Amino acid sequence: MxxxxxxxxxxxxxxxxxxxxxxxxxxVVEAVVRSAYVEGVHANPDAARxxxxxxxxxxxxxxxxxxxxxxxxxxxxxxxxxxRKQNPNAPKPSVRAEFPIVDVTANEAxxxxxxxxxxxxxxxxxxLLYKFPDGWKIVSKIFQSYS
Numbered sequence: 001m002x003x004x005x006x007x008x009x010x011x012x013x014x015x016x017x018x019x020x021x022x023x024x025x026x027x028v029v030e031a032v033v034r035s036a037y038v039e040g041v042h043a044n045p046d047a048a049r050x051x052x053x054x055x056x057x058x059x060x061x062x063x064x065x066x067x068x069x070x071x072x073x074x075x076x077x078x079x080x081x082x083x084r085k086q087n088p089n090a091p092k093p094s095v096r097a098e099f100p101i102v103d104v105t106a107n108e109a110x111x112x113x114x115x116x117x118x119x120x121x122x123x124x125x126x127x128l129l130y131k132f133p134d135g136w137k138i139v140s141k142i143f144q145s146y147s
Contacts, residue, residue, distance in 0.1 A: 025104045025109070025131070025136075026102045026103075026104045026109070028135075028136055029102055029104055029109045029111060029129055029136050030099055030102050030111065032053045032129065032135070032136045032137070032138065033053070033097075033099070033111050033113065033127060033129075033138065034097065035049060035052070035053055036049055036050055036052060036053020036054055036138060037050075037053065037054075037113070037125075037127065037138065038095060038097040038113070038115070039095075040052075040053065041080070042093070042095045042097075042115060042117065042122075043092065043093075043095040044092060045080050045084060047077045047080070047081065050073065050076075050077060051073070051077075053136075053137065053138055054073050054137060054138045054139075055073070055130070055132070055137040055138065055139045056073060057073075057139065058072065058073040058137075058138060058139055058140065058141075059071065059072060059139075059140050059141075060076060060140070060141045060142075060143075061140065061141070061142045063142075093117040093118045094117070094118050094119065095115070095116070095117055096115075096116040096119075097113050097114065097115050097116070098113070098114040098116075099111060099112070099113060099114075100112050100114060106131075107130060107131040108128070108129065108130055108131070109128070109129040109130075109131075109136065110126065110127070110128055110129075111125075111126070111127045111129065112124070112125070112126055112127075113125040113126075113127065120146070120147075121146050122145070122146055122147055123143050123144065123145055123146065124143065124144045124146075125141055125142075125143045126141065126142050126143070127140070127141050128140040128141070
């Protein structure tokens, strides 16, 4: 009984510190997603910004016609750069992102992003992140496109 009381007391003491750490990590995770994904992919495409916030081993899983394919970070960047070369004067869209879910558990996180381009709901994204020695990195993405 005494051991159980000690464990309960320890849990009560540590709980606020753990919650504060998770809240701080959630803020950092959201900042990484805003910088590397919202800004680096949609608002102002920037390969360097993407490479900073995405793991080199990142995979985007794409489901089309009942078949799933995986796209690497470098393939995705290559597609974006090719599109920019084809249409270098394309206007930049107005981009807004909402984060209904930012859930951090120890060294992993899931983020749900509702992305709007020029006022239109463009994507619902689910991003997975891991915390590496050099910080939080996006490691995977699945999505629903509305266009």
